Amino acid sequence: xxxxxxxxxxxxxxxxxxxxxxxxxxxxxxxxxxxxxxxxxxxxxxxxxxxxxxxxxxxxxxxxxxxxxxxxxxxxxxxxxxxxxxxxx
Numbered sequence: 001x002x003x004x005x006x007x008x009x010x011x012x013x014x015x016x017x018x019x020x021x022x023x024x025x026x027x028x029x030x031x032x033x034x035x036x037x038x039x040x041x042x043x044x045x046x047x048x049x050x051x052x053x054x055x056x057x058x059x060x061x062x063x064x065x066x067x068x069x070x071x072x073x074x075x076x077x078x079x080x081x082x083x084x085x086x087x088x089x
Contacts, residue, residue, distance in 0.1 A: 006076045013049040028069040
């Protein structure tokens with residue numbers, strides 16, 4: 001998946017969490033939670049949608065790194081580029 005496709009997926013998920021906010025209204029370098037006024041439950045639902053859509057499980061310890069749209073794109077692009085962990089035997 002390209003970075004543009006990841007960004008589009010993130011924006012789609014955000015539109016489901018905060019339908020009143022348009023993609024053009026989001027500053028990719030600004031704090032997401034502040035600019036679209038979502039609480040911790042909305043953010044958790046955002047993470048769940050991304051897990052379902054992108055197939056990436058984000059541990060809670062990584063949440064602070066996902067503050068901006070650009071940071072989210074970087075995070076998910078890196079996760080998709082990383083080789084899969086070997087299966088446990």
